[in-house]
Amino acid sequence: MKPSDAHVLIVGAGGIGCPALWGLVAAGVGRVRIVDPDVVELSNLPRQVLYTKTDVGAPKAPVAARAFPDQATQIEGVHARLDHTNADELLREIDVVIDATDGATTKDWINQLCVRVGVPLVHAAGLRSEARMLVVPVGGKPCLACLFGRLVEETGSCADLGVWNGVVGTIGFMAAEAALALLVEHDGPTPGYVVLDFEARRSLVLGAEPDPDCPVCARPAGIEPYPEAVACAPLEGVAAAAARSLDLRAERCPMNLLRARRALADMETGGILEIELGAEGAETVPDGVRALGHTVLAAEARGEGVWLQVRAGADGEETRLTDEQLRQYARQIVLPEVGEEGQRRLFEATVEHTSSAVAECYLRAAGVGKLEDVSKNLPPELQRELSLLGGVLFAEHAQRALVLEREDLPLMQMPRLRDHIPGKLP
Numbered sequence: 001m002k003p004s005d006a007h008v009l010i011v012g013a014g015g016i017g018c019p020a021l022w023g024l025v026a027a028g029v030g031r032v033r034i035v036d037p038d039v040v041e042l043s044n045l046p047r048q049v050l051y052t053k054t055d056v057g058a059p060k061a062p063v064a065a066r067a068f069p070d071q072a073t074q075i076e077g078v079h080a081r082l083d084h085t086n087a088d089e090l091l092r093e094i095d096v097v098i099d100a101t102d103g104a105t106t107k108d109w110i111n112q113l114c115v116r117v118g119v120p121l122v123h124a125a126g127l128r129s130e131a132r133m134l135v136v137p138v139g140g141k142p143c144l145a146c147l148f149g150r151l152v153e154e155t156g157s158c159a160d161l162g163v164w165n166g167v168v169g170t171i172g173f174m175a176a177e178a179a180l181a182l183l184v185e186h187d188g189p190t191p192g193y194v195v196l197d198f199e200a201r202r203s204l205v206l207g208a209e210p211d212p213d214c215p216v217c218a219r220p221a222g223i224e225p226y227p228e229a230v231a232c233a234p235l236e237g238v239a240a241a242a243a244r245s246l247d248l249r250a251e252r253c254p255m256n257l258l259r260a261r262r263a264l265a266d267m268e269t270g271g272i273l274e275i276e277l278g279a280e281g282a283e284t285v286p287d288g289v290r291a292l293g294h295t296v297l298a299a300e301a302r303g304e305g306v307w308l309q310v311r312a313g314a315d316g317e318e319t320r321l322t323d324e325q326l327r328q329y330a331r332q333i334v335l336p337e338v339g340e341e342g343q344r345r346l347f348e349a350t351v352e353h354t355s356s357a358v359a360e361c362y363l364r365a366a367g368v369g370k371l372e373d374v375s376k377n378l379p380p381e382l383q384r385e386l387s388l389l390g391g392v393l394f395a396e397h398a399q400r401a402l403v404l405e406r407e408d409l410p411l412m413q414m415p416r417l418r419d420h421i422p423g424k425l426p
């Protein structure tokens with residue numbers, strides 16, 4: 001099948017769905033349907049690169065569908081949750097599905113759906129510094145459940161869930177490439193289970209063998225009702241921060257941890273802070289403040305949540321970001337290796353890059369202060385646009401080098417360019 005004849009369904013218009021759509025459009029895929037039930041939030045912008053501040057509050061899928069007005073691809077943005085009531089309609093005439101959702105039970109259900117309906121699936125996921133992908137052929141064998149069994153929703157990890165934007169960006173563009181490969185070569189060998197680990201700077205392809213006892217593709221069962229997503233988005237409105245007591249019952253993760261962290265950082269070492277948390281914060285914030293070097297002196301159940309008494313242990317942070325900045329970049333800041341200090345470095349940085357719309361887009365979304373295109377300084381033979389994947393890898397490496405203040409990170413796939421870029425590399 002030619003890409004221009006293909007019809008692809010992307011489930012999820014978030015950090016993976018945005019680059020997946022970009023990749024399909026760039027490859028000239030004929031039709032794409034993108035489906036998502038959510039609206040754009042401020043904290044989405046650092047990694048969901050098709051949205052801007054003016055889109056906050058608008059439904060994601062229709063906004064994403066309007067992001068490429070000059071391209072030939074016909075894009076349909078559906079503001080809905082893919083579930084058992086609309087799956088037949090949304091899968092009609094679809095040649096391949098890209099799962100760009102988050103949440104284990106959602107991915108489990110989409111895997112089941114695609115195996116049962118007989119549509120090939122590209123499963124993609126990203127968290128913190130790691131991204132994963134599996135291509136599931138028509139009917140499975142292997143499918144996601146062959147590798148992991150039936151998945152259940154992870155609980156209590158929201159505050160830990162940060163992600164680098166280049167991680168989800170990379171796997172989104174790779175998912176688009178994998179979908180295109182499926183369209184061209186329907187019965188080709190499955191590439192295996194791809195694991196990219198940016199922290200360790202390595203990629204692995206693990207063999208993905210069919211499980212003869214797979215609960216999904218060996219014995220196709222009925223499709224279960226669609227699971228309710230676990231809400232992880234910050235609520236509107238900010239609870240008042242006080243010096244000695246903090247009511248975070250209205251805050252969701254990861255803002256509740258960030259606010260607790262800031263209040264503790266403002267205190268003298270040994271100072272006591274009382275924190276009230278709702279059910280969600282009760283799961284994650286106590287461990288989060290311990291991980292930051294503070295001591296939880298007392299914890300009592302209060303309603304669905306918990307009341308904590310914490311002694312400030314770590315030294316106060318010098319960095320002060322505004323509340324708006326905290327809220328927008330929450331998922332990056334919550335990464336242990338980034339924090340407010342790392343985010344401030346991004347704000348203050350200047351990155352020189354060679355002509356790449358993708359690199360620029362991801363660096364700008366991450367909050368990098370100044371971007372300069374230096375491609376005109378390159379010899380003519382090197383004055384060309386980076387590939388989509390090359391661009392996002394560059395952006396990921398540049399951010400990591402800025403935040404971690406390391407100069408020894410290799411520039412993946414771009415050793416020749418490195419010799420020709422004037423000045424200090426990020």
Ligand SMILES: [Zn+2]
Pocket residue numbers: 140141142143144145146147211214215216217218
């Ligand atoms: Zn299976």
